[in-house]
Amino acid sequence: MKGSVKNAAPNRSRSRARFNLRGRVLMVACALGLCSISLVGRAAYVQLVNSDFYQREGNERFVRDIEIPTSRGMITDRNGEPVAVSSPVESIWCDPKELLKTPDRLPELARALGEPLELLTSRISQRAEKEFYYLKRRINPDEARKILAHGVPGVYSKREFRRFYPQGEAMAHVLGFTNIDDRGQEGVELAFDEWLRGSPGEKKVIRDRRGRIVENVDLVHQAQPGKDLVLSIDRRIQFLAYRELRNALVSNNASSGSAVVLDVATGEVLAMVNLPTFNPNAASLGKPDAHRNRAIIDMIEPGSTIKPITAAAALTAGVVTPGTQFNTAPGWMPNGRYRTTDTHNYGVLDVTGIIRKSSNVGAAKLAALVPDQQYYEFLRKFGYGSKTGSGFPGEAAGQFPPPSRWSGTTKQTMSYGYGLSATPLQIAHAYATIGNGGRAIAPTFIKGQRNESTEVLSPAIASQVLHMMQTVTEPGGTATQAAILGYHVAGKTGTARKASAGGYSREYRAFFAGLVPVENPRFSMVVVIDNPQAGSIYGGIVSAPVFRNVMEGSLRLMDVPPDDIETWIAAQEKNEAKRPLAARLPTAIAEPATAVDVRAALPAPLPGNVQ
Amino acid sequence: MSRFLLAVLILACVGSAIGVVHARHRHRLLFVELSRLEKARDELNIEFGRLQLEQATVAESNRIDQVARLRLGMKFPEAGDVVVIRP
Numbered sequence: 001m002k003g004s005v006k007n008a009a010p011n012r013s014r015s016r017a018r019f020n021l022r023g024r025v026l027m028v029a030c031a032l033g034l035c036s037i038s039l040v041g042r043a044a045y046v047q048l049v050n051s052d053f054y055q056r057e058g059n060e061r062f063v064r065d066i067e068i069p070t071s072r073g074m075i076t077d078r079n080g081e082p083v084a085v086s087s088p089v090e091s092i093w094c095d096p097k098e099l100l101k102t103p104d105r106l107p108e109l110a111r112a113l114g115e116p117l118e119l120l121t122s123r124i125s126q127r128a129e130k131e132f133y134y135l136k137r138r139i140n141p142d143e144a145r146k147i148l149a150h151g152v153p154g155v156y157s158k159r160e161f162r163r164f165y166p167q168g169e170a171m172a173h174v175l176g177f178t179n180i181d182d183r184g185q186e187g188v189e190l191a192f193d194e195w196l197r198g199s200p201g202e203k204k205v206i207r208d209r210r211g212r213i214v215e216n217v218d219l220v221h222q223a224q225p226g227k228d229l230v231l232s233i234d235r236r237i238q239f240l241a242y243r244e245l246r247n248a249l250v251s252n253n254a255s256s257g258s259a260v261v262l263d264v265a266t267g268e269v270l271a272m273v274n275l276p277t278f279n280p281n282a283a284s285l286g287k288p289d290a291h292r293n294r295a296i297i298d299m300i301e302p303g304s305t306i307k308p309i310t311a312a313a314a315l316t317a318g319v320v321t322p323g324t325q326f327n328t329a330p331g332w333m334p335n336g337r338y339r340t341t342d343t344h345n346y347g348v349l350d351v352t353g354i355i356r357k358s359s360n361v362g363a364a365k366l367a368a369l370v371p372d373q374q375y376y377e378f379l380r381k382f383g384y385g386s387k388t389g390s391g392f393p394g395e396a397a398g399q400f401p402p403p404s405r406w407s408g409t410t411k412q413t414m415s416y417g418y419g420l421s422a423t424p425l426q427i428a429h430a431y432a433t434i435g436n437g438g439r440a441i442a443p444t445f446i447k448g449q450r451n452e453s454t455e456v457l458s459p460a461i462a463s464q465v466l467h468m469m470q471t472v473t474e475p476g477g478t479a480t481q482a483a484i485l486g487y488h489v490a491g492k493t494g495t496a497r498k499a500s501a502g503g504y505s506r507e508y509r510a511f512f513a514g515l516v517p518v519e520n521p522r523f524s525m526v527v528v529i530d531n532p533q534a535g536s537i538y539g540g541i542v543s544a545p546v547f548r549n550v551m552e553g554s555l556r557l558m559d560v561p562p563d564d565i566e567t568w569i570a571a572q573e574k575n576e577a578k579r580p581l582a583a584r585l586p587t588a589i590a591e592p593a594t595a596v597d598v599r600a601a602l603p604a605p606l607p608g609n610v611q
Numbered sequence: 612m613s614r615f616l617l618a619v620l621i622l623a624c625v626g627s628a629i630g631v632v633h634a635r636h637r638h639r640l641l642f643v644e645l646s647r648l649e650k651a652r653d654e655l656n657i658e659f660g661r662l663q664l665e666q667a668t669v670a671e672s673n674r675i676d677q678v679a680r681l682r683l684g685m686k687f688p689e690a691g692d693v694v695v696i697r698p
Contacts, residue, residue, distance in 0.1 A: 074660065085664040088657050166667035203646075215639070216646050225656075239672035486695070568695050 068201035073226030090144030098154030198226030232268035252532035267441035299421035303496030367415030389442035435521030438462040482544035486562035488518035493539035510542035
């Protein structure tokens with residue numbers, strides 16, 4: 001083109017006659033034609049050849065993928081009562097840049113937030129260059145609505161979910177808690193995080209310059225809300241156990257404690273309580289020490305609670321019968337450099353008597369008759385030294401060394417519960433196995449989940465051991481305080497000295513483990529109270545009442561028929577003889593009069609939301 | 612003949628083009644409707660959760676225990692208070 005202009009210039013100066021119109025028109029037409037061809041070519045390139053790239057670039061300017069938030073699944077107890085619920089809360093945030101454009105509205109905002117004006121002003125002006133700042137986090141949606149109703153420009157709210165635990169401290173250890181991102185950190189919340197969490201959805205939207213959504217374009221994938229989880233825990237038994245354990249800790253001035261209740265037939269954990277505990281709803285969760293689920297994580301020497309297992313081992317080995325007699329006089333026997341001692345000299349005891357009186361010497365003599373390897377394998381089958389399979393995060397396996405690592409006195413020491421360690425859940429599981437006719441079922445926290453059962457003890461021997469343990473709660477046993485009127489109770493006390501650096505300290509642990517009712521047992525329960533300092537240290541006095549109170553309530557709650565109705569009727573007749581006739585008559589007539597008062601005394605319906 | 616065929620094809624092309632626009636429009640409308648209903652569903656679910664939470668808080672065992680004992684003067688029947696009826 002430039003060349004033609006150069007050529008044309010001399011032409012013009014020479015002569016008008018040599019003016020070639022045709023050539024010029026052709027040249028311009030060619031030039032214009034080339035221009036349009038290049039334009040069309042470019043358009044075709046943009047529209048057809050490289051269209052994807054431009055489409056994508058265009059979309060990036062206004063189409064956005066945004067997340068659809070979803071809530072975490074609810075956790076309920078076995079009766080469908082919610083024990084962990086995600087509830088929406090609002091967080092008030094502001095755009096300081098926009099907010100500071102209208103500073104005259106700040107006093108109004110400060111009043112709505114319930115905050116001194118000076119504080120708010122300084123907080124916002126410090127962040128004047130920012131575009132996002134939380135004013136108030138995680139508040140009741142109604143409150144948030146009130147604040148937004150003032151319509152202060154630059155103030156917005158954002159929905160978040162917060163986890164609430166209506167049962168508070170009583171179930172804190174089983175449930176665990178979540179962090180601020182709604183991820184499980186402990187307990188069931190952690191173990192079933194995947195199940196509970198759900199996955200946020202995604203959708204395509206068109207946004208304008210100010211970030212407002214103009215149009216929903218497409219759903220990329222749907223939000224999957226977290227699934228609900230039904231626990232095997234019974235809220236009522238859990239609370240009962242919590243209350244009784246707390247009372248026992250206070251009255252015995254003890255430092256910590258645990259209680260576990262198992263359903264014997266299914267292996268379901270009906271209650272699991274630990275103290276000290278923490279409030280999972282509180283902003284700060286307190287000392288980490290209180291977060292530990294002692295019933296599953298702490299390994300403790302089981303003390304005398306292992307004696308029924310020792311007896312079962314001896315019976316299974318066929319070396320004794322329940323009536324075989326042992327001479328425990330003079331109440332002690334050598335154990336290496338130390339002694340195995342009883343609290344009294346019980347003289348001659350049969351196997352039942354060893355359990356009833358909790359004789360260490362007797363247990364040692366029983367174990368001596370069982371070969372090492374056989375004793376070891378028997379206890380392993382009962383779950384000592386291996387995790388129960390409950391799936392709870394951080395579960396301990398306990399310590400139970402194999403015979404190759406035993407010294408001369410190890411088996412004797414183990415026979416009455418020292419030199420090995422187990423968690424309270426393992427003890428409850430071992431007792432449930434006896435109660436279940438010798439069939440071991442791994443404990444579970446999920447309602448209806450039934451693990452495989454394996455026979456580890458013959459039903460006949462399980463029944464024999466059960467009846468031996470029944471004598472413990474009858475007159476002459478070590479735990480008459482565990483007896484429940486109307487039911488036969490099988491149990492075993494334990495009082496173990498706590499191991500400390502280089503030996504055993506002067507601190508004790510009081511145990512009670514038991515099964516009710518003896519005819520067709522339903523519940524297996526273990527109570528461990530650590531370091532009772534208010535006088536008594538014995539399992540039969542410190543822990544057995546907790547067992548009795550919790551089991552009495554549980555039997556009633558779960559409608560377990562009494563298996564010892566005769567004693568109950570006998571006790572009733574004895575009582576009635578002492579009481580005047582009038583007191584014995586049912587007082588149904590008096591009821592309508594009191595019914596009105598009862599209604600008046602009921603609490604008024606709760607005002608507004610409980611948040 | 613071929614002219615007729617051409618006319619039919621052109622008509623079909625225009626028709627399907629309008630059909631695409633219509634389907635696209637309906638898709639948008641239905642998507643808006645879907646989003647609205649999902650939002651309503653979520654709101655209801657959340658409300659349900661809140662009510663359950665409220666109920667659970669009111670029915671908290673410790674609270675029931677306290678109200679029953681202190682305000683209503685209730686107590687647990689002792690073994691002596693229970694009358695066993697022989698079947």
